[in-house]
Amino acid sequence: MSDDIKKGLLGITVDETEVSKVMPEINSLTYRGYAAQDLCAKCKFEEVAYLILNGELPNKKQLKAFEKIERKERNLSKTLLDDIKKFPKKAHPMDVARTAVSIMGLEDKDTKDNSPKSNMRKVMRIFAKTPVALAAFYRIRKGKKVIPPKKKLSFSENFFHMCFGKVPSKEIVKAFDVSLILYAEHSFNVSTFTARTITSSLSDIHGAITGAIASLKGPLHGGANEEVMHMMNKIKKPENALNWINKALDNKDVVMGFGHRVYKSGDSRVPTMREYFGKVAKIKKDKKFEKIYDIVEKVMIDRKNIHPNVDYPTGPTYHLMGFDTDFFTPIFVISRITGWSAHIIEQHAANKLIRPLASYKGNKYRKVVRLNQR
Numbered sequence: 121m122s123d124d125i126k127k128g129l130l131g132i133t134v135d136e137t138e139v140s141k142v143m144p145e146i147n148s149l150t151y152r153g154y155a156a157q158d159l160c161a162k163c164k165f166e167e168v169a170y171l172i173l174n175g176e177l178p179n180k181k182q183l184k185a186f187e188k189i190e191r192k193e194r195n196l197s198k199t200l201l202d203d204i205k206k207f208p209k210k211a212h213p214m215d216v217a218r219t220a221v222s223i224m225g226l227e228d229k230d231t232k233d234n235s236p237k238s239n240m241r242k243v244m245r246i247f248a249k250t251p252v253a254l255a256a257f258y259r260i261r262k263g264k265k266v267i268p269p270k271k272k273l274s275f276s277e278n279f280f281h282m283c284f285g286k287v288p289s290k291e292i293v294k295a296f297d298v299s300l301i302l303y304a305e306h307s308f309n310v311s312t313f314t315a316r317t318i319t320s321s322l323s324d325i326h327g328a329i330t331g332a333i334a335s336l337k338g339p340l341h342g343g344a345n346e347e348v349m350h351m352m353n354k355i356k357k358p359e360n361a362l363n364w365i366n367k368a369l370d371n372k373d374v375v376m377g378f379g380h381r382v383y384k385s386g387d388s389r390v391p392t393m394r395e396y397f398g399k400v401a402k403i404k405k406d407k408k409f410e411k412i413y414d415i416v417e418k419v420m421i422d423r424k425n426i427h428p429n430v431d432y433p434t435g436p437t438y439h440l441m442g443f444d445t446d447f448f449t450p451i452f453v454i455s456r457i458t459g460w461s462a463h464i465i466e467q468h469a470a471n472k473l474i475r476p477l478a479s480y481k482g483n484k485y486r487k488v489v490r491l492n493q494r
């Protein structure tokens with residue numbers, strides 16, 4: 121392959137963005153200039169969602185107005201809820217999220233209008249309704265009654281309420297909020313680039329987010345948090361971890377939840393999420409997954425110098441919170457909608473059709489032979 125080809129767009133800068141950056145000088149992911157871990161320590165998820173979408177942290181009044189819209193937009197249309205009831209119970213919830221956002225696009229009166237104001241109205245609807253659609257499916261597939269959203273609850277509290285019928289302790293809600301903050305945005309990753317590519321043809325935000333969800337589902341991207349849990353379940357107990365991981369590396373297997381295209385010496389989101397994983401494990405009085413986590417991490421660093429990414433601690437954290445494994449990546453979705461949307465709006469504001477070239481290595485020119493002569 122020619123050196124001119126940058127497979128996977130490795131190392132290629134394709135546009136400018138104001139939304140986020142991994143800043144080498146502080147070795148951290150930053151949203152609009154703020155370190156993600158600083159935001160985790162001082163803000164709740166709604167503040168960070170506002171920041172990502174609007175460029176600045178909100179004051180109290182702005183936050184209140186933002187939350188008011190999000191809470192008002194939570195209800196699903198009867199059509200969407202009826203459709204979700206008809207979805208196959210075995211469907212992957214990522215496919216449910218993708219289809220639900222697509223249906224929202226059919227119903228939204230602003231679908232065709234890509235102006236910044238209209239896009240922001242649509243973002244707020246997608247942001248508010250997607251968790252409600254997912255929680256409805258969570259209940260329906262278990263044969264349980266759908267729990268409607270509650271306006272007095274925060275974004276995170278409401279998600280627990282709709283899935284489980286109760287809101288857990290403040291510490292658990294904070295750990296969930298932190299995971300949402302850490303998942304909210306990450307520059308030109310594959311799903312965001314997908315959203316921007318779709319937008320670049322001047323298509324609409326529902327289409328761009330639908331495509332982004334499909335892209336996030338893959339195990340090399342968001343789907344990794346589910347794969348981490350499958351791996352931990354296969355390992356079963358801490359005593360098996362050392363053997364398991366050494367064997368996996370001897371077999372040259374890809375170990376999920378490790379490695380990253382951008383961070384080569386550690387994902388800056390991991391220490392924060394690791395801390396909250398520990399807090400949740402302590403509350404749940406279940407240290408098994410923490411022990412497996414530490415053993416696998418040590419071997420990966422010692423043998424391969426490959427560090428964990430954020431999907432490594434989120435997987436077992438969501439498990440301990442009580443979520444089904446196939447809901448881990450959908451939780452990533454409800455947060456990343458903010459980052460995708462900021463990028464879609466940015467792309468619309470300074471658009472250039474994304475259309476790379478490919479080096480052709482197929483057949484030389486040849487003439488078509490008619491069917492009866494082939």
Ligand code: CMC
Nearest residue numbers: 339340341342344373374375376377378379380381429431
């Ligand atoms: N397990 C074992 N070996 C690995 C891993 C891993 N998780 N990650 C990278 N390597 C090895 C890889 O085999 C390659 O070795 P060699 O040079 O000998 O062929 C080398 O490290 C470079 O890896 P790469 O796959 O060429 O690097 P990349 O930048 O193309 O891929 C990645 C990055 C995230 C796709 C990859 O690290 C991976 O597959 N990780 C597992 C999936 C995962 O956890 N994904 C979540 C990504 S971060 C959060 C998110 O977006 O959700």
